[in-house]
Amino acid sequence: MTDTGSPVIELDLSSVKDPPRDGLHLLPAEVRSDGDANVRQYFTAAVRESDGEMQVSFRGRALRGRDLPVPLGYVGLVLKEDHEPCLEEEDRRVRVKSAFSSVTYWNLETPPTADDSVVMAMSWTQLAEAIHAPVEEQ
Template identity: 45%
Template sequence: MSIYLNTSSVPGVLEDSCHLMPFDVEHDGSANVSSYFTTTIREEREGPTASFRGRPLNGQHFTLPIGYSGIVVKENRKPVTEDEDRELNITHRFQKMTYWNLDKLPSADDRFTQAMQWADIAKALHRPVDEESSQKSVTGK
């Protein structure tokens, strides 16, 4: 099975906000997020707070690293078998997002925060090394 990402619609894709929630919502379809969730967000000193179905949420705003863009994809037709190819279409893009924790403040120990550090680590690992600086690191001079 192959997964194809249809990038032809990227120039016309809407820029939107994105929220990473710490739970699954068993719903496929539209939801009136701006009326029922966004309106409950309060900016506190520790960061944004909100609630979802009575459960307290603590959030942190996050801007994607330079050179990265977030995308939201949708699969218009589900495959019938596991071997069938899949095609995803880009519906929205974002540069900023808010990730949320249930019942605790966001911290450096969160899996999301740790995962986002990999962009900087990968950049450092794959940066070209010139001869002069590599000689200095080997000899210590």
């Protein structure tokens, strides 16, 4: 815990070196499981691609999606907490479970657009760099 009384989240740095690479899907649904799933066999195998758009059915509902690359110079990480604390005030320790360079983003019934919050978030780094870049005097 910090001097301010706030809990600390510590990253196990030994897990950062060369983590396994996995595909990542962001679904518009709540899946009440945090264990591993055989996504490649039961989900990815059913994905149909046409004209750069991806389509699949999940629990009887049509999903439409697209791959969103992680911004240049960044890597996406999936973090795992092996021991869940009993109290919110306890310090936490996480490790890198896997890494990804793109995320497949799915919408219910409609294809993702530039107005979707996830799509906009992936372009945030470019905006942040522009905002924080040094201003040249003229």
